[in-house]
Amino acid sequence: MAVGYNPQQIEGKWQRRWAEDKLYQVTEDDTRRKWYALTMFPYTSGDLHIGHWYAMVPADVHARFKRMQGCNVLHPMGFDAFGLPAENAAIKRGIHPFTWTMQNIANMRRQLKSIGAIYDWSREVITCLPEYYKWTQWFFLKLYEAGLAYRDKAPVNWCANCQTVLANEQVVNGFCERCGTVVTRRDLAQWFFRITRYADELRQHDGLDWPERIKIMQRNWVGKSLGAEIAFSLDHPGVSEKEIRVFTTRPDTVFGVTFMVLAPEHPLLAKLVAPERRAEVEAYIERSRRRTDIERLATEREKEGMFVGAYVVNPLNGEKVPIWTADYVLMSYGTGAVMGVPAHDERDFAFAKKYSLPIPVVIAPPGWQGEELKEAYTEPGVMVNSGRFNGLSSESGIAAVCDYLEEKGWGKRAVSYRLRDWLISRQRYWGAPIPIVYCERCGIVPVPESSLPVLLPENAEFKPTGESPLKYCPEFVNTTCPRCSAPARRETDTMDTFMCSSWYFLRYASPDYEAAPFEADKLDYWLPVDLYTGGAEHAVMHLFYARFFVKALRDMGLVSFGEPFQRLFNQGVIIVERQKMSKSRGNVINPDEYVAELGADAVRAYLMFVAPWEQGGEWDDSGLSGISRWLNRLWHLVLEGYDPGEAVGAEARAEAERALARITHQTTRKVTGDLERIRFNVMISALMEFTNYLAKVKEAGSVGKDAWAGSIRTLLLLLAPTAPHLAEELWQRLGYDYSIHNQRWPEWDEALAKDEEVTLVLQVNGKLRDRITVPVSIIEEEAKELARGSKKVQLYLEDKRIIREIYVPGKLLNIVVK
RNA sequence: GCCGAAGUGGCGGAAGUGGUAGACGCGACAGUCUCAAAAACUGUUGGAGAGCAAUCUCCGUGUCGGUUCGAGUCCGACCUUCGGCACCA
Numbered sequence: 001m002a003v004g005y006n007p008q009q010i011e012g013k014w015q016r017r018w019a020e021d022k023l024y025q026v027t028e029d030d031t032r033r034k035w036y037a038l039t040m041f042p043y044t045s046g047d048l049h050i051g052h053w054y055a056m057v058p059a060d061v062h063a064r065f066k067r068m069q070g071c072n073v074l075h076p077m078g079f080d081a082f083g084l085p086a087e088n089a090a091i092k093r094g095i096h097p098f099t100w101t102m103q104n105i106a107n108m109r110r111q112l113k114s115i116g117a118i119y120d121w122s123r124e125v126i127t128c129l130p131e132y133y134k135w136t137q138w139f140f141l142k143l144y145e146a147g148l149a150y151r152d153k154a155p156v157n158w159c160a161n162c163q164t165v166l167a168n169e170q171v172v173n174g175f176c177e178r179c180g181t182v183v184t185r186r187d188l189a190q191w192f193f194r195i196t197r198y199a200d201e202l203r204q205h206d207g208l209d210w211p212e213r214i215k216i217m218q219r220n221w222v223g224k225s226l227g228a229e230i231a232f233s234l235d236h237p238g239v240s241e242k243e244i245r246v247f248t249t250r251p252d253t254v255f256g257v258t259f260m261v262l263a264p265e266h267p268l269l270a271k272l273v274a275p276e277r278r279a280e281v282e283a284y285i286e287r288s289r290r291r292t293d294i295e296r297l298a299t300e301r302e303k304e305g306m307f308v309g310a311y312v313v314n315p316l317n318g319e320k321v322p323i324w325t326a327d328y329v330l331m332s333y334g335t336g337a338v339m340g341v342p343a344h345d346e347r348d349f350a351f352a353k354k355y356s357l358p359i360p361v362v363i364a365p366p367g368w369q370g371e372e373l374k375e376a377y378t379e380p381g382v383m384v385n386s387g388r389f390n391g392l393s394s395e396s397g398i399a400a401v402c403d404y405l406e407e408k409g410w411g412k413r414a415v416s417y418r419l420r421d422w423l424i425s426r427q428r429y430w431g432a433p434i435p436i437v438y439c440e441r442c443g444i445v446p447v448p449e450s451s452l453p454v455l456l457p458e459n460a461e462f463k464p465t466g467e468s469p470l471k472y473c474p475e476f477v478n479t480t481c482p483r484c485s486a487p488a489r490r491e492t493d494t495m496d497t498f499m500c501s502s503w504y505f506l507r508y509a510s511p512d513y514e515a516a517p518f519e520a521d522k523l524d525y526w527l528p529v530d531l532y533t534g535g536a537e538h539a540v541m542h543l544f545y546a547r548f549f550v551k552a553l554r555d556m557g558l559v560s561f562g563e564p565f566q567r568l569f570n571q572g573v574i575i576v577e578r579q580k581m582s583k584s585r586g587n588v589i590n591p592d593e594y595v596a597e598l599g600a601d602a603v604r605a606y607l608m609f610v611a612p613w614e615q616g617g618e619w620d621d622s623g624l625s626g627i628s629r630w631l632n633r634l635w636h637l638v639l640e641g642y643d644p645g646e647a648v649g650a651e652a653r654a655e656a657e658r659a660l661a662r663i664t665h666q667t668t669r670k671v672t673g674d675l676e677r678i679r680f681n682v683m684i685s686a687l688m689e690f691t692n693y694l695a696k697v698k699e700a701g702s703v704g705k706d707a708w709a710g711s712i713r714t715l716l717l718l719l720a721p722t723a724p725h726l727a728e729e730l731w732q733r734l735g736y737d738y739s740i741h742n743q744r745w746p747e748w749d750e751a752l753a754k755d756e757e758v759t760l761v762l763q764v765n766g767k768l769r770d771r772i773t774v775p776v777s778i779i780e781e782e783a784k785e786l787a788r789g790s791k792k793v794q795l796y797l798e799d800k801r802i803i804r805e806i807y808v809p810g811k812l813l814n815i816v817v818k
Numbered sequence: 819g820c821c822g823a824a825g826u827g828g829c830g831g832a833a834g835u836g837g838u839a840g841a842c843g844c845g846a847c848a849g850u851c852u853c854a855a856a857a858a859c860u861g862u863u864g865g866a867g868a869g870c871a872a873u874c875u876c877c878g879u880g881u882c883g884g885u886u887c888g889a890g891u892c893c894g895a896c897c898u899u900c901g902g903c904a905c906c907a
Contacts, residue, residue, distance in 0.1 A: 298819035
């Protein structure tokens with residue numbers, strides 16, 4: 001009897017050996033196909049919980065598989081280290097964000113090493129270190145030079161009591177999470193990136209192997225609409241603007257306009273408000289400033305608005321149109337003004353009903369007899385009550401109205417996007433400082449590249465209230481102008497952390513390079529990423545920003561590719577007691593104790609098995625012990641020795657060996673395919689079935705020693721990516737050469753994997769009546785004959801007439817009778 | 819609210835293109851071993867019903883309807899749960 005499986009004794013040993021041998025360190029190698037397998041790097045929150053393992057382990061298994069297939073695999077790891085929680089810890093517990101972050105990294109690195117992954121730790125990147133954020137700042141300068149960075153006013157969440165800017169997360173139902181004060185919007189000058197310049201390209205995913213749903217989400221995020229901009233003329237005493245432009249996707253409905261709505265933030269609003277309405281309208285604007293965009297756009301909420309007391313004129317029919325303001329119109333979309341066509345837009349309909357505005361029909365629904373509409377008709381139709389355009393279909397009407405607008409100079413065809421420019425300014429300490437200086441004489445001056453990095457001052461004060469600590473740090477703020485050397489002030493905002501994560505995958509190619517963010521030939525070798533894995537919560541923001549970054553760099557000539565991630569895969573979430581893990585619920589599963597008890601290999605295999613990776617599943621201790629039992633059985637199966645039974649005849653032995661070869665080759669084929677297609681849970685099932693089959697073979701002693709050894713060897717190779725320590729140990733104990741992880745992935749032979757017999761299902765009228773075992777080579781006529789010979793089938797054919805027979809080779813025969 | 823997913827035994831899940839529903843595992847039950855228990859091993863296990871029995875019949879993939887010889891899979895409507903919504907990352 002072999003000594004039992006004891007993961008504690010083997011896992012640490014092999015991890016040390018692999019590290020000593022630098023088994024997983026990689027360099028560029030033109031003789032092998034490169035494979036860049038990237039997992040989204042973790043935020044430095046403190047502890048690695050089982051959810052992190054769920055992101056890392058299957059990705060590592062796949063990377064190991066590619067490595068055994070002969071690829072030169074880069075599988076790096078690093079830390080997303082700037083961000084709000086570090087600053088909160090500073091305020092709450094008086095610990096410096098740098099200290100807090102680096103302590104967390106030390107702990108997380110230790111935990112990550114216990115996974116037994118093939119991370120090349122010599123390439124680790126940490127975004128909060130000056131060596132890294134120097135280049136984050138450098139990219140800001142490049143984008144600024146390229147005209148992709150600009151300054152503009154934008155609202156922030158403002159708590160008047162704390163005198164501070166709040167993240168959306170810190171606003172709970174419109175109140176400050178700390179002090180309960182009502183949160184308002186406040187306009188600040190902030191930095192933006194012109195991501196909208198790339199809107200059209202970002203909608204395209206040509207040649208990318210991405211989940212369809214993510215591509216759809218990104219396209220919807222861009223939200224491209226074709227339509228027209230129409231100028232309604234304005235003649236208001238004391239206002240110089242002579243028109244208000246609206247964007248509409250339905251220029252064919254322009255004759256049905258009965259009101260215009262301006263966003264509460266619209267710059268003309270204040271100038272147009274009639275004196276007797278001013279108080280009311282201003283109160284309304286104030287109220288809407290407290291609402292989030294989500295609330296404002298909710299179609300279920302009752303539409304509320306205010307008449308401004310001014311009018312514009314519809315250029316197409318000369319009608320006077322009252323101007324309203326309502327917060328369902330956003331300043332960030334289109335022109336911040338919409339034309340109200342109640343008959344043909346649901347929101348406008350509800351609005352007009354509430355305020356008793358007329359609802360003239362200008363697009364006739366099918367069979368319309370001139371009656372009033374009970375609800376908005378938003379489908380295309382035939383234009384009516386539309387002057388010269390009457391009788392046109394919506395489709396040709398849109399073109400005709402656009403032509404007419406352009407001819408008269410009243411408007412033009414236009415495209416509008418839901419996508420907004422990327423606001424990167426954060427009024428916080430723990431981020432990369434924006435490398436800009438404000439000089440009274442020269443204005444906005446970028447910090448020269450040679451002066452990078454703009455270091456974060458270490459001695460900033462973390463008051464529980466106030467703005468960015470950088471504002472109160474004179475030695476940081478006060479500087480001299482790089483251009484004219486006059487006294488100047490530094491920008492005190494730091495950059496959005498999405499900025500750090502928009503290029504980290506480039507840094508892994510040459511993490512220590514000092515002359516530039518990356519070394520060109522190494523970048524050319526490794527990039528783009530072949531398989532990027534991470535949570536679906538990043539479907540739009542992180543993935544979108546990273547794509548924008550790479551496209552901008554390509555246009556600057558810095559990189560030669562336009563897409564960072566060739567294949568994308570999103571894993572699901574591990575839940576506990578049907579709930580998402582969170583510190584506040586107190587249901588966070590720490591993997592350390594499970595690793596100590598059952599071993600990293602068992603935890604790895606369990607996470608692979610628990611559910612389809614993209615779906616996620618429930619953490620369950622007893623499921624884990626089931627996996628542990630399997631690995632234990634496998635250990636004994638391999639080490640206990642094998643005795644071929646003496647009583648087995650030569651013919652039976654040959655037959656048993658043929659069967660074993662068939663199962664071995666079928667398993668190899670299945671496991672390979674499942675790894676390729678990222679279907680890890682069924683891959684583990686296949687390995688379990690293979691183990692069970694081998695256990696039966698062993699009990700019977702039905703095959704020869706060589707056949708047995710060959711199948712065991714294949715089993716270990718197939719197991720190696722999932723349970724790397726166990727496979728290495730068994731490999732060594734069987735006397736094979738170190739290391740199993742340098743072996744070639746097994747191949748299969750289709751001829752040997754082929755089944756000799758199949759089960760043919762016999763149905764009558766689609767109901768299963770019998771099954772028969774037939775040779776795979778059976779032809780249709782033979783199958784039909786066998787079916788008629790089946791007593792069970794005959795029972796259902798009595799007194800019936802056969803109408804049809806449907807034969808699916810190798811699957812079934814369905815006899816349709818009457 | 820809008821956008822995007824997912825609903826299959828007591829539980830996690832399996833069934834690449836419509837063709838044996840419930841693989842594999844957990845749990846439960848029974849047995850072997852033991853003074854006993856744990857561990858391990860063996861067997862049974864979707865529900866209802868019939869039969870001494872091998873076995874047989876019917877019902878079953880969130881709900882309702884449709885297409886088809888045949889639907890977990892395709893189509894339509896609805897219900898529930900989950901992810902994102904631009905300063906959590």
